[in-house]
Amino acid sequence: MIRISHLNKSFGEVKALRGISFHVEAGEIYGLLGPNGAGKTTTIGVLCGLVIPDSGEAFLNGVDVIRAPVEARRHLGVVPQEVTLYKELSARDNLGFFGQLYGLRGRELKARVDGVLTRMSLADRSREPVERFSGGMLRRLNIAAGILHRPKVLLLDEPTVGLDPQTRAAILDLIRSIAKEGTAVVYTTHYMDEAERLCDRIAIIDHGAILAEGTLAQLKQAAGEREIVALRGTFRPDAGPPDLSSLPGVEIIKMTEEEILFSLANAERQVSSILEKIGAVGEVREVAIRQPSLENLFIKLTGRELRD
């Protein structure tokens, strides 16, 4: 349904995409997991035909996005990160406008609008100006505008940012149900738990490149049984890394003036030895041990936490 291969894109000196390739099948939810500036939105821009890549290919339902962007967008629904709705208009008017832009008319349009409003539990408020809606209602309507024309491919760009857990859970359920109907879903997020709960396959993306890709089980397996030990305090990176030669299997992932991250097995047994060695390069105020997880894999691959 979606096929992207070897996408490269630079904005001046900045390389936004470096050989990105992936594919998504019908009914599958594919997660693009990465921090801000990783290349997620640029990838979505290419899929929408808004960003022309320097090289590479992108197909939606077999249509070349770069050569025939308007035709490709017939199969595409997009839910942007921002709530992009006309606040002075009602929910019904907003959906009517976007529906018409996707070629829906007359009775079909009305039926689709009624259907999607009911599905989003917005039917009873459908004639009110949306400026009176709560954040959760706006997010639901934002999604409704993206699925009204029943696209074969749905791109969701961090659709749950800033929402309370209950509303987030409701939206994730909704996305699952959309995928079950056969829609290929690309879901970008920097919420690790969302990716774990929702996505069939996940790609970890950073600096414009996919660092790892697979199902949640595959990725966890790639992370191995290793844990992450995070030491917070005051350190001197310029003094060089601490001597860990007597601690086999302990690997430094990252070292800054405030934090040092280690990857290792049996962290609880080895943490006191690490603390002894670290005294030479700084002072530790806080110690945290993280169990094997997607987050650990992310840190291991990118050297930073997702919120960085």
Place this chain on the structure above:
Amino acid sequence: MRAALLIASHHLKRVIRKPGLLLLLIAVPFTLALIEYAAFGKTVAVGKLPPVQILFLDEDDSLASRFLFQALSADQMREFIQARSVGDREEAKRMFQKNQASALVVTPAGFGSHLLDGQEAEIQFYGNPVQTFSPQIAASALEMLVLIANQLYGEVAEPLKTIKSFTEGDVPTSEEGVARVAVQFFQGFQKFGKLGSLQDLEVKLQRPDRSGEPAVSGSTPGRFFAFIFPGLLIFALFFISQILAVRLLRDRMRGLQRRILMTRASRGSILFGGILYLVAALFVLLLVVGFLASLVFGIQLRDPLSLLILTLGVSVFIAGLQLTIIGMAKTDRGASFAAGVIIMFLALLGGTFIPAENYPPFFQALAFRIPNGAAQQGIIDVLVHHRSLGEIGSHVITTWIWATIFLWTAIRAEGRRLKIG
């Protein structure tokens, strides 16, 4: 094209759904027009105007006609009027066409002899039809002179008759007769000088029949408003367009334009949808407000075709200008500031508050070369001076040249913005 129409109608729908500020701005030209009428409408005076240029054609070349010219040129009059002599009516016509004079006063042949005969003497007065206030001032000044002259004439009619009888040889000249005339003149001037007021006198100014000519503008409220309202309406339209255009800019900043780009709509349809929306909104507003003004102020809407061509031209120009500004601006504040400065500059130069036909020649020529000034004068020419489409051709062409230029710059600026990646 269908998507462009859909986008344009969508934006118009949004305006209709939340028209608050728009309605407030529509009230602005009406309010300003009423204020101007309250201040100047009845006296037809606009602050301190430059002296009114009056042409004087003496076809009689008599003592009386020369006296009238000297009276019009008197020092006491120079603050209000400047009289200059012309050789013939053709010269006066040419100066009218160049807008170098406000009125022509003619003393026809026989003026002096009619006075001496005690018959009704005629002074012909022609106001320049392309001007509004100044001919009124000239007419008032002439009326005042004639009022005084008629009174004086009443007092010295008898000695004048005696002089005529001397000159025509009916009565032989004698020392006694000349002395009697001198005494009668002296008594007449003395009597005239003692009059404290001229208010009770009934004086009639003799003018040629002008039923075929348009009356001097500003002489009725409807004409006053027809003269003053077009500029104020265009001024209000500038600000309304600014609000409508900034909405589009905010849409872009909020990602709404990008979302439309993610649908089946092409870049071209988004671009032309925006242009169509702004032009249609401004054009309809101009027509509706113009029609309302005709009802409220009693403005006679003449020559609809000329008015439609001019209003469409000025709508396209203003839409193009605003879309160019938002195409180049990075923020809505920046766009509002730039638009505000440009609007004030154009309004002052184009004659928004005092129509440019009353400007000094250099500024008038400048005003007629900028789009709002040209369109405004074109509308005034149609409504007030009853000119035809052919006669206002230069204003129409100027308006549309600017409209085309700014439409092109808008397409360039907005088109560049729409190329996102």
